Amino acid sequence: MKKSLMIIGLAAVMMFSGQTFAQNLDIYKNIEFSMPQVAETSFPANTVNITQFGGVSGGNVKNTQAFKKSIDDLSKKGGGKLVVPRGMWLTGPIELKSNINLHIEEGAFIIFSKDKSDYPLVDVSFEGLNTVRCQSPISAKNATNIAITGKGIIDGSGDAWRAIKKSKVAESEWKEIIKSGGILSSDGKNWYPSESYKKGLESSSSFNVPDKISKDELASVKDFLRPVMVSLVGCDKVLLDGPTFQNSPAWNLHPLMCSNVILRNLTVRNPWFSQNGDGVDLESCKNVLIHDNTFDVGDDAICIKSGKNEDGRKRGMPTENVIIKNNIVYHGHGGFVVGSEMSGGARNIHVSDCTFIGTDIGLRFKTTRGRGGIVENIYIRNIDMINIPTQTIGFNMFYEGASPVLEDGQKQEGNKTPEKVYPVTDETPIFRNIYFKNINAVNSYEAITLFGLAEMNLKNIVIEDSKFDTKKALTIVDADGIQLKNVTLKYSEGTGATVYNSKNINLSTVKFETSNKPYIKVLGNKTGTLLLPKEVTADKTAFSVGSEVAKNAVK
Numbered sequence: 314m315k316k317s318l319m320i321i322g323l324a325a326v327m328m329f330s331g332q333t334f335a336q337n338l339d340i341y342k343n344i345e346f347s348m349p350q351v352a353e354t355s356f357p358a359n360t361v362n363i364t365q366f367g368g369v370s371g372g373n374v375k376n377t378q379a380f381k382k383s384i385d386d387l388s389k390k391g392g393g394k395l396v397v398p399r400g401m402w403l404t405g406p407i408e409l410k411s412n413i414n415l416h417i418e419e420g421a422f423i424i425f426s427k428d429k430s431d432y433p434l435v436d437v438s439f440e441g442l443n444t445v446r447c448q449s450p451i452s453a454k455n456a457t458n459i460a461i462t463g464k465g466i467i468d469g470s471g472d473a474w475r476a477i478k479k480s481k482v483a484e485s486e487w488k489e490i491i492k493s494g495g496i497l498s499s500d501g502k503n504w505y506p507s508e509s510y511k512k513g514l515e516s517s518s519s520f521n522v523p524d525k526i527s528k529d530e531l532a533s534v535k536d537f538l539r540p541v542m543v544s545l546v547g548c549d550k551v552l553l554d555g556p557t558f559q560n561s562p563a564w565n566l567h568p569l570m571c572s573n574v575i576l577r578n579l580t581v582r583n584p585w586f587s588q589n590g591d592g593v594d595l596e597s598c599k600n601v602l603i604h605d606n607t608f609d610v611g612d613d614a615i616c617i618k619s620g621k622n623e624d625g626r627k628r629g630m631p632t633e634n635v636i637i638k639n640n641i642v643y644h645g646h647g648g649f650v651v652g653s654e655m656s657g658g659a660r661n662i663h664v665s666d667c668t669f670i671g672t673d674i675g676l677r678f679k680t681t682r683g684r685g686g687i688v689e690n691i692y693i694r695n696i697d698m699i700n701i702p703t704q705t706i707g708f709n710m711f712y713e714g715a716s717p718v719l720e721d722g723q724k725q726e727g728n729k730t731p732e733k734v735y736p737v738t739d740e741t742p743i744f745r746n747i748y749f750k751n752i753n754a755v756n757s758y759e760a761i762t763l764f765g766l767a768e769m770n771l772k773n774i775v776i777e778d779s780k781f782d783t784k785k786a787l788t789i790v791d792a793d794g795i796q797l798k799n800v801t802l803k804y805s806e807g808t809g810a811t812v813y814n815s816k817n818i819n820l821s822t823v824k825f826e827t828s829n830k831p832y833i834k835v836l837g838n839k840t841g842t843l844l845l846p847k848e849v850t851a852d853k854t855a856f857s858v859g860s861e862v863a864k865n866a867v868k
Contacts, residue, residue: 359393370400441621513537625656
């Protein structure tokens with residue numbers, strides 16, 4: 314009897330929902346922390362086609378009102394599926410409402426208008442700060458049960474918004490860009506879409522926020538205030554499944570303060586030279602699945618954030634309970650990234666079974682003094698990397714917003730640790746309890762760099778059962794509790810390891826493979842309890858210990 318009632322009840326739910334999206338429960342296998350199953354979207358069996366509300370394909374007629382009328386009609390009916398059929402659909406901003414599934418069929422191509430007047434200025438959070446930007450091409454605020462599905466393409470016309478550096482493109486491309494209009498910088502090395510963009514850049518001391526002018530003047534620099542392409546703020550039960558998202562004005566996908574988010578089967582693309590051309594920036598979100606996606610972008614690919622400095626600390630919302638599996642990343646400043654805007658913290662994050670092909674950095678952790686925030690309980694395993702031009706695993710607590718790959722005219726600043734000891738306050742960032750297992754990297758530049766702070770060391774970083782085939786090997790600065798277990802470092806240049814002002818470091822099972830014999834440098838008067846392999850300590854010429862290092866610090 315009970316079984317029959319369950320079947321009847323399930324059938325009733327299916328009839329009401331019309332559109333359900335089954336979740337692969339294997340995604341939760343072997344997760345190191347407890348988290349609830351992410352709630353799935355489910356929509357009433359109402360379907361409308363954009364052509365029913367005046368939609369015209371062809372790419373010449375704006376369909377802004379057709380999208381609005383379609384969504385309003387579905388909303389009045391309690392929600393459902395808005396179908397965008399094959400064809401080119403030019404439009405201004407699309408605002409999603411609760412219980413709406415924007416379904417873009419295979420062969421459908423939504424292209425957003427390049428007319429900046431279509432995008433009014435709105436209050437938003439961008440790069441972790443409360444600010445003003447142009448309205449996003451796709452947005453939803455405080456909506457519940459929303460989706461973007463199908464196999465179509467969404468193009469944000471980002472080329473109409475972005476500046477371009479001459480050093481980033483071929484000479485023939487540069488000539489075509491100049492012919493298209495816009496203006497050049499005084500040194501001729503940068504192209505700007507308009508005078509408004511240039512004024513906005515010159516009015517900004519903090520990268521992308523024009524803080525040198527009043528809010529009343531922001532309209533005069535509107536072209537500079539590039540929006541993220543998909544802005545989802547305060548939403549619950551969000552599904553993005555299937556489409557290609559490309560050519561965004563700034564970041565591509567930006568879930569902010571959302572819960573129960575699923576991003577799967579997506580292709581996320583941006584030109585490799587696109588400034589702020591991130592793939593997905595997951596900010597202050599809870600209970601999230603990101604799996605089976607492909608990224609090829611101009612900045613960080615899969616990025617965890619939680620607000621910047623005081624704005625982020627006041628919000629006080631960490632990004633937590635996140636599973637990231639089976640993703641491929643081609644170009645990007647980082648494959649998987651935490652920071653640098655992580656002032657609200659991040660915790661309980663699992664990353665596995667991902668492949669990074671030529672990303673600037675593989676696994677990237679970045680912050681700086683002033684951020685605050687606690688990043689902890691991050692579990693990363695089964696990652697394959699090839700052709701990484703900098704670090705395959707990199708921690709940098711001195712990050713200042715630069716690309717990890719040097720550009721034309723850019724000088725290497727290095728990672729020198731200031732000897733000054735700063736006080737520990739709520740502005741001091743904390744990175745701890747981060748675990749790596751089965752990491753495999755080949756044909757790359759540097760295996761591992763761990764740069765902490767003198768006043769707040771990186772704590773409890775464990776790397777095990779991993780192999781790195783790189784030019785350079787290992788650097789550890791201002792760290793406490795670093796363990797490399799069954800790790801092979803095959804390298805061709807420099808020292809096998811440099812350890813500075815770090816303690817409780819266990820490298821005893823590391824295999825250093827090089828054409829010459831391994832050489833280890835130990836420096837800093839704060840260094841203590843460093844365990845090295847027996848084959849290294851047995852040869853007095855294989856390592857050096859600075860005179861400032863305490864006696865018996867090296868075991």
